[in-house]
Amino acid sequence: MLAGDGALKFALANGFKKEKLLTPESEKAWKEWLKTAKYKPVANIENHDTIGIVALDAQGNLSGACTTSGMAYKMHGRIGDSPIIGAGLYVDNEIGAATSTGVGEEVIRIVGCHLVVELMRQGNSPEDACRLAVERIIKKNPSRAKEVQVGFLALNKEGAYGAYCLQKGFNFAVHDSSGNRLIDSKSNF
Numbered sequence: 440m441l442a443g444d445g446a447l448k449f450a451l452a453n454g455f456k457k458e459k460l461l462t463p464e465s466e467k468a469w470k471e472w473l474k475t476a477k478y479k480p481v482a483n484i485e486n487h488d489t490i491g492i493v494a495l496d497a498q499g500n501l502s503g504a505c506t507t508s509g510m511a512y513k514m515h516g517r518i519g520d521s522p523i524i525g526a527g528l529y530v531d532n533e534i535g536a537a538t539s540t541g542v543g544e545e546v547i548r549i550v551g552c553h554l555v556v557e558l559m560r561q562g563n564s565p566e567d568a569c570r571l572a573v574e575r576i577i578k579k580n581p582s583r584a585k586e587v588q589v590g591f592l593a594l595n596k597e598g599a600y601g602a603y604c605l606q607k608g609f610n611f612a613v614h615d616s617s618g619n620r621l622i623d624s625k626s627n628f
Contacts, residue, residue, distance in 0.1 A: 440518060440522060440523075442516045442517075442518050443515065443516040468511075469512065472511075472512050476512075489505055489506070489507040489508075489519075489520075489521055489527065489538075489539070489540040489541070489543075490505065490506050490507070490540075491503065491504070491505035491527070491528060491538025491539065491540060491592060492504050492505070492538065493530070493535075493536035493537065493538055493592060493593070493594040493600075494536075494594070495594060495596070495598050499596065500532060501530050501531075501532050501535065501536045501594065501596065502530060502536070503528050503529075503530045503536040503537075503538055504528070505521050505527050505528040505538050505539075506521065507519055507521040507527070507543075519543030519544075519547075520539065520543030520544075520546040520547045520551070521543065523547060524553075525550045525551075525552060525553035526539075526543070526546050526547045526550055526551055526552060526553070527539050527543065527546060527551075527552060528552050529552035529553045529555070529556050530556075531556050531560075532596075533596065534556055534559050534560045534595065534596060535555075535556050535559045535560075535565065535568075535593055535594055535595035535596055536556065536593065536594050537551075537552040537553075537555035537556050537559075537565075537568070537569070537591055537592065537593040537594075538552060538591070538592050539551050539552055539589060539590060539591045539592070540588075540589070540590050540592075540609070541587065541588040541589035541590055541604070541605070541609075542587040542588065542589055545576050545580075545583070545584070545587060545589050546576075546589055548576070548579060549572060549575045549576060549579065551572050551576075551589070551591060552591070554568075554571075554572050554575065555568045555569055555571075555572050555591050555593050556568075556593070558571050558572065559593060559595050564595075564599060564601055565593035565594060565595050565599055565600050565601035565602075566593075566601025566602065566603055566625070567601070568591075568593055568601070569590075569591035569592070569593050569601055569602055569603035569604075570603040570625070570627075572591050572603075573589065573591065573603050573604065573605055573627055574627070576589055576605065577605070577627060584605055584627075584628075585605075585628060587605065587606075588604065588605055588606045588608065588609065589604060589605050590602060590603070590604035590605070590609035590611075590624055591603055591604070592611050592624075598615070600613060602622070602624040602625075603624055603625055603626070603627075604624045604625075604626045604627070605626060605627055605628060606626055606627075606628050607623075607626045607628070608626075609623075609624045609626065610622060610623045610624060611624060
Protein backbone atom coordinates (compact mmCIF):
# COMPACT_ATOMS: atom_id res chain seq x y z
CA MET A 440 0.00 0.00 0.00
CA LEU A 441 1.51 3.30 -1.05
CA ALA A 442 0.54 6.82 -0.03
CA GLY A 443 1.95 10.32 -0.26
CA ASP A 444 5.34 10.96 -1.83
CA GLY A 445 6.08 7.25 -2.17
CA ALA A 446 2.91 6.73 -4.20
CA LEU A 447 3.77 9.71 -6.42
CA LYS A 448 7.31 8.43 -7.07
CA PHE A 449 5.99 4.95 -7.87
CA ALA A 450 3.38 6.31 -10.28
CA LEU A 451 5.86 8.56 -12.13
CA ALA A 452 8.39 5.71 -12.36
CA ASN A 453 5.69 3.57 -13.97
CA GLY A 454 4.75 6.00 -16.72
CA PHE A 455 1.90 7.97 -15.17
CA LYS A 456 1.88 11.70 -15.80
CA LYS A 457 1.33 14.16 -12.98
CA GLU A 458 -1.94 16.02 -13.52
CA LYS A 459 -3.91 18.61 -11.61
CA LEU A 460 -7.25 16.95 -10.86
CA LEU A 461 -8.63 19.73 -8.66
CA THR A 462 -11.62 21.43 -10.29
CA PRO A 463 -12.08 25.19 -9.84
CA GLU A 464 -15.11 24.53 -7.61
CA SER A 465 -13.20 22.07 -5.43
CA GLU A 466 -10.22 24.39 -5.19
CA LYS A 467 -12.49 27.25 -4.06
CA ALA A 468 -14.11 25.04 -1.38
CA TRP A 469 -10.69 23.84 -0.22
CA LYS A 470 -9.35 27.40 0.10
CA GLU A 471 -12.42 28.34 2.12
CA TRP A 472 -11.84 25.32 4.37
CA LEU A 473 -8.17 26.34 4.87
CA LYS A 474 -9.34 29.45 6.74
CA THR A 475 -10.19 27.27 9.74
CA ALA A 476 -8.63 23.93 8.66
CA LYS A 477 -10.80 21.91 11.01
CA TYR A 478 -10.75 18.20 10.29
CA LYS A 479 -14.11 17.25 11.74
CA PRO A 480 -16.31 14.92 9.69
CA VAL A 481 -20.03 15.65 9.96
CA ALA A 482 -22.48 12.77 9.72
CA ASN A 483 -24.45 12.59 6.47
CA ILE A 484 -22.80 15.62 4.86
CA GLU A 485 -21.96 14.55 1.34
CA ASN A 486 -18.32 15.65 1.16
CA HIS A 487 -17.14 12.06 0.87
CA ASP A 488 -18.57 8.72 0.01
CA THR A 489 -17.79 5.08 -0.33
CA ILE A 490 -19.67 2.90 -2.73
CA GLY A 491 -19.80 -0.76 -1.81
CA ILE A 492 -21.59 -3.66 -3.43
CA VAL A 493 -22.07 -7.25 -2.35
CA ALA A 494 -23.64 -9.81 -4.65
CA LEU A 495 -24.73 -13.43 -4.88
CA ASP A 496 -24.81 -14.97 -8.35
CA ALA A 497 -27.04 -17.72 -9.76
CA GLN A 498 -24.39 -20.35 -8.90
CA GLY A 499 -24.34 -19.27 -5.24
CA ASN A 500 -21.01 -17.43 -5.39
CA LEU A 501 -20.55 -14.28 -3.35
CA SER A 502 -18.57 -11.27 -4.47
CA GLY A 503 -18.02 -7.70 -3.43
CA ALA A 504 -16.35 -4.47 -4.43
CA CYS A 505 -15.88 -1.03 -2.95
CA THR A 506 -14.42 2.26 -3.96
CA THR A 507 -14.08 5.56 -2.20
CA SER A 508 -13.48 9.17 -3.08
CA GLY A 509 -11.98 9.61 0.35
CA MET A 510 -12.95 12.17 2.91
CA ALA A 511 -12.79 15.81 1.94
CA TYR A 512 -9.91 17.73 3.54
CA LYS A 513 -8.44 14.55 4.96
CA MET A 514 -5.11 14.36 6.74
CA HIS A 515 -2.15 14.25 4.37
CA GLY A 516 -1.34 10.65 3.45
CA ARG A 517 -4.53 9.25 5.00
CA ILE A 518 -5.55 5.77 3.90
CA GLY A 519 -9.16 4.91 4.65
CA ASP A 520 -10.83 1.57 5.25
CA SER A 521 -11.68 0.71 1.63
CA PRO A 522 -8.25 -0.64 0.63
CA ILE A 523 -7.70 -2.52 3.90
CA ILE A 524 -8.83 -6.13 3.55
CA GLY A 525 -11.43 -6.89 6.19
CA ALA A 526 -12.14 -3.28 7.05
CA GLY A 527 -14.18 -1.68 4.22
CA LEU A 528 -14.98 -4.95 2.42
CA TYR A 529 -14.81 -8.65 3.20
CA VAL A 530 -16.13 -11.69 1.32
CA ASP A 531 -16.08 -15.30 2.52
CA ASN A 532 -17.78 -17.48 -0.08
CA GLU A 533 -18.79 -20.00 2.61
CA ILE A 534 -20.63 -17.47 4.79
CA GLY A 535 -21.31 -14.01 3.40
CA ALA A 536 -20.04 -10.64 2.35
CA ALA A 537 -20.04 -7.18 3.93
CA THR A 538 -19.12 -3.64 2.98
CA SER A 539 -19.19 -0.34 4.84
CA THR A 540 -19.31 3.40 4.38
CA GLY A 541 -18.66 6.35 6.64
CA VAL A 542 -15.67 7.38 8.71
CA GLY A 543 -13.11 4.73 7.84
CA GLU A 544 -11.02 5.13 10.98
CA GLU A 545 -13.94 3.84 13.04
CA VAL A 546 -14.35 0.84 10.73
CA ILE A 547 -10.62 0.04 10.75
CA ARG A 548 -10.55 -0.02 14.57
CA ILE A 549 -12.91 -3.01 14.63
CA VAL A 550 -11.92 -4.54 11.25
CA GLY A 551 -15.60 -3.96 10.58
CA CYS A 552 -16.53 -6.01 7.55
CA HIS A 553 -14.55 -9.04 8.67
CA LEU A 554 -16.34 -8.74 12.01
CA VAL A 555 -19.75 -8.64 10.29
CA VAL A 556 -18.97 -11.80 8.30
CA GLU A 557 -17.68 -13.58 11.39
CA LEU A 558 -20.83 -12.61 13.29
CA MET A 559 -22.87 -14.16 10.46
CA ARG A 560 -20.67 -17.28 10.78
CA GLN A 561 -21.80 -17.44 14.41
CA GLY A 562 -25.44 -17.57 13.27
CA ASN A 563 -26.46 -13.91 13.27
CA SER A 564 -28.64 -12.57 10.49
CA PRO A 565 -27.00 -10.00 8.20
CA GLU A 566 -28.87 -7.13 9.88
CA ASP A 567 -28.02 -8.35 13.39
CA ALA A 568 -24.36 -8.80 12.42
CA CYS A 569 -24.29 -5.21 11.13
CA ARG A 570 -26.01 -3.96 14.31
CA LEU A 571 -23.49 -5.77 16.53
CA ALA A 572 -20.60 -4.22 14.60
CA VAL A 573 -22.15 -0.76 15.05
CA GLU A 574 -22.53 -1.48 18.77
CA ARG A 575 -18.84 -2.38 18.95
CA ILE A 576 -17.95 1.03 17.45
CA ILE A 577 -20.16 2.71 20.06
CA LYS A 578 -18.60 0.71 22.90
CA LYS A 579 -15.07 1.67 21.84
CA ASN A 580 -15.82 5.41 21.79
CA PRO A 581 -19.39 6.40 22.74
CA SER A 582 -18.95 10.18 22.37
CA ARG A 583 -17.24 9.93 18.96
CA ALA A 584 -19.91 7.50 17.70
CA LYS A 585 -22.57 10.17 18.21
CA GLU A 586 -20.68 12.58 15.94
CA VAL A 587 -19.88 10.44 12.89
CA GLN A 588 -21.60 8.09 10.48
CA VAL A 589 -20.75 4.46 9.77
CA GLY A 590 -23.01 2.04 7.96
CA PHE A 591 -22.59 -1.66 7.25
CA LEU A 592 -24.29 -3.73 4.55
CA ALA A 593 -24.20 -7.53 4.55
CA LEU A 594 -25.40 -10.46 2.45
CA ASN A 595 -25.27 -14.11 3.49
CA LYS A 596 -24.86 -17.26 1.42
CA GLU A 597 -28.65 -17.86 1.42
CA GLY A 598 -29.33 -14.42 -0.10
CA ALA A 599 -30.58 -12.73 3.07
CA TYR A 600 -29.35 -9.16 3.41
CA GLY A 601 -29.35 -6.45 6.02
CA ALA A 602 -27.79 -3.19 7.05
CA TYR A 603 -27.37 -1.05 10.13
CA CYS A 604 -25.76 2.32 10.82
CA LEU A 605 -24.86 4.75 13.59
CA GLN A 606 -27.02 7.72 12.49
CA LYS A 607 -30.20 7.90 10.46
CA GLY A 608 -29.54 8.69 6.82
CA PHE A 609 -27.87 5.56 5.43
CA ASN A 610 -29.78 3.72 2.76
CA PHE A 611 -28.96 0.90 0.39
CA ALA A 612 -30.25 -0.47 -2.89
CA VAL A 613 -31.40 -4.03 -3.47
CA HIS A 614 -31.81 -5.74 -6.80
CA ASP A 615 -33.33 -9.22 -6.83
CA SER A 616 -36.05 -11.24 -8.56
CA SER A 617 -38.72 -8.92 -7.14
CA GLY A 618 -37.09 -5.81 -8.65
CA ASN A 619 -35.13 -2.80 -7.46
CA ARG A 620 -35.72 -0.85 -4.29
CA LEU A 621 -34.03 1.64 -1.98
CA ILE A 622 -34.20 0.77 1.72
CA ASP A 623 -33.49 3.01 4.69
CA SER A 624 -31.22 1.26 7.15
CA LYS A 625 -32.08 0.97 10.82
CA SER A 626 -29.84 3.08 13.00
CA ASN A 627 -28.66 3.35 16.58
CA PHE A 628 -29.07 7.11 17.03
